[in-house]
Amino acid sequence: MTAPARPAPWLALRELPPPLVRRAAGVVTVLLVLVVWALLTRGATAESRAISPTVLPSPFEVLRSFPVLLTERNLVGSIAASMQRVLLGFGLAAIIAVPLGIAAGSYRLVDAASQPISVFMRNVPVAALIPLTLQAFGVGELQKVMFLFLATAPFLFHEVARAVALVDDRYVDTAQTLGARPRQIVSKVLIALAAPSIYGALRANFGMAFGYVMLAEVVDARAGLGFLLLQSQRRGLPEHLLATLLVIGLLAWLIDQTFRFFGRGFFPYLKAGE
Amino acid sequence: MSDAGGVPRKALDSPGVPGALAAPRPMLALPAPDIVHFAGVSKTYEDGYTAIHDVSFTVEDTPNHMEIIGVLGPSGCGKSTVLRLIAGLTPQHPATTGVVEVMGRPVTGPGPDRGFVFQDYTSFDNRTVADNIAFGLECSGVPNEERTALAREWISKVGLNVDRDANKYPHQLSGGMRQRVALARTLILKPRVILMDEPFGALDPRTRFAMQDLLVTLCREVEATCFLVTHSIEEAVHVSDRLYIFSSAPGTILKEMKIPPSARAAHLRQREPEFIETVFEVRDLIETLDVSTKAGD
Numbered sequence A: 001m002t003a004p005a006r007p008a009p010w011l012a013l014r015e016l017p018p019p020l021v022r023r024a025a026g027v028v029t030v031l032l033v034l035v036v037w038a039l040l041t042r043g044a045t046a047e048s049r050a051i052s053p054t055v056l057p058s059p060f061e062v063l064r065s066f067p068v069l070l071t072e073r074n075l076v077g078s079i080a081a082s083m084q085r086v087l088l089g090f091g092l093a094a095i096i097a098v099p100l101g102i103a104a105g106s107y108r109l110v111d112a113a114s115q116p117i118s119v120f121m122r123n124v125p126v127a128a129l130i131p132l133t134l135q136a137f138g139v140g141e142l143q144k145v146m147f148l149f150l151a152t153a154p155f156l157f158h159e160v161a162r163a164v165a166l167v168d169d170r171y172v173d174t175a176q177t178l179g180a181r182p183r184q185i186v187s188k189v190l191i192a193l194a195a196p197s198i199y200g201a202l203r204a205n206f207g208m209a210f211g212y213v214m215l216a217e218v219v220d221a222r223a224g225l226g227f228l229l230l231q232s233q234r235r236g237l238p239e240h241l242l243a244t245l246l247v248i249g250l251l252a253w254l255i256d257q258t259f260r261f262f263g264r265g266f267f268p269y270l271k272a273g274e
Numbered sequence B: 001m002s003d004a005g006g007v008p009r010k011a012l013d014s015p016g017v018p019g020a021l022a023a024p025r026p027m028l029a030l031p032a033p034d035i036v037h038f039a040g041v042s043k044t045y046e047d048g049y050t051a052i053h054d055v056s057f058t059v060e061d062t063p064n065h066m067e068i069i070g071v072l073g074p075s076g077c078g079k080s081t082v083l084r085l086i087a088g089l090t091p092q093h094p095a096t097t098g099v100v101e102v103m104g105r106p107v108t109g110p111g112p113d114r115g116f117v118f119q120d121y122t123s124f125d126n127r128t129v130a131d132n133i134a135f136g137l138e139c140s141g142v143p144n145e146e147r148t149a150l151a152r153e154w155i156s157k158v159g160l161n162v163d164r165d166a167n168k169y170p171h172q173l174s175g176g177m178r179q180r181v182a183l184a185r186t187l188i189l190k191p192r193v194i195l196m197d198e199p200f201g202a203l204d205p206r207t208r209f210a211m212q213d214l215l216v217t218l219c220r221e222v223e224a225t226c227f228l229v230t231h232s233i234e235e236a237v238h239v240s241d242r243l244y245i246f247s248s249a250p251g252t253i254l255k256e257m258k259i260p261p262s263a264r265a266a267h268l269r270q271r272e273p274e275f276i277e278t279v280f281e282v283r284d285l286i287e288t289l290d291v292s293t294k295a296g297d
């Protein structure tokens, strides 16, 4: 009898495996999903498949649909259209909500004044804003931009205000005893110390806006990723639908990684790069 | 105990510039105003809790002798409250009753003439060591080059290495180094009064000794009157010229004590029999005061 082989320490409860193992674990999971997906959609004819191709096309069919999406369905143009709406709607929200949030985080009176509207706006279901914006702004681009603005600005405002308000009083005390005036405290202490959290709020809400744009585009749009999804469904092209979904997921991830990359550059003083 | 009553406060319309107050005014032979003066100061917080009651003391201006005042007392007796009242920081400022004067004028709010070193690390995480130290100069509009040069000077004065540490961020520093930065950041502004609220409470004993000696040297150099709140009787006896001993809640100053000066380094002096004797004297005093206040209840 030999002594039982000792298991790798990172198999133990709450132990962190090495980075390579963690990455490999992720890859294995994806491969597993692909294999199961391929098996379930295997078969020459629709009848011989475990799952009908109208419900779930095979991974190969999805892969083969990309060239068609690019050449015939204007995938790149759709991405551009969606991104433009997100950038405009979210940009507007950022321009307005960030300064207001900073003001509310710095001055209790502004915070108190903003509370009722802020709470109300954050509790209106996002989908309910669609009829409202259609009513007010018609069916064009303006409606989509305003929808994104209304859907993200209240949350951005709230999170920025909270980030600024959470800057510990001891930093304000310190700055005051070093001779900082109120304006300087706002710019050199409150904004400066809240900046990583403000950036985090921008990052999270940009992701939200990118999700919401699909919602706006399934209602009367002539371009965009949401429009592409809806058209694929209407035309009975489930492989296009899935391919577009993959693109959306990938795009969302890319956007987030871009934010992360720049965040590291903006805030070199943070211990972790997150 | 208190020497508040009697002597009328000197009316002195000093120039509004902090730090300019200590300059003698040869034309008028007025005596210099007291550095810090408390008369019958009480503080009751919003929740109705009275933290300090009828605190009176005076720190006179004695030329060429910059005092370090040790403040001892049990937790929660109002030591921080007193320091923050001198600094003019809310919610301690304003006092509920009584007079709080610094350099002969009532305290109306915080200012760079009264530096504060907190126990918690308060380095600005987004600024390098040099930029942290230059913060106050930046706020008062000192040009970049000038304040960088001054900051570098102060980096070495507090025992940090200019080349190695100037561009570090606070998260790269040890607790002792952070408190050195905090000291430099305050002292660079040449405050008349320096308030320190358990600044070395979180440091290991060796670092603590080094910081105590640094503190004494630098307070003399900038000619500032220092208040040092501490839990360590040894620390208080070592650095102080004078001790204030507070009673427990509601706090009031029970005893004032002069400590004979010594030029020895902390780790050497704190082994001397005389020093140890003084420490025991203070300890006994605190115990008797404790007993007598409890008996008086």
Ligand SMILES: Nc1ncnc2c1ncn2[C@@H]1O[C@H](COP(=O)(O)OP(=O)(O)O)[C@@H](O)[C@H]1O
Pocket (backbone or CB within 6 Å): B045, B046, B047, B049, B050, B051, B073, B074, B075, B076, B077, B078, B079, B080, B081, B082, B091, B249
């Ligand atoms: N902002 C505040 N509101 C209410 N009570 C306070 C406040 N700050 C301090 N206190 C109370 O006042 C007492 C004295 O506090 P403090 O001056 O911090 O004591 P010390 O520094 O001697 O430990 C404590 O009991 C504390 O709980």
Ligand SMILES: [Mg+2]
Pocket (backbone or CB within 6 Å): B079, B080, B081, B197
């Ligand atoms: Mg305290």
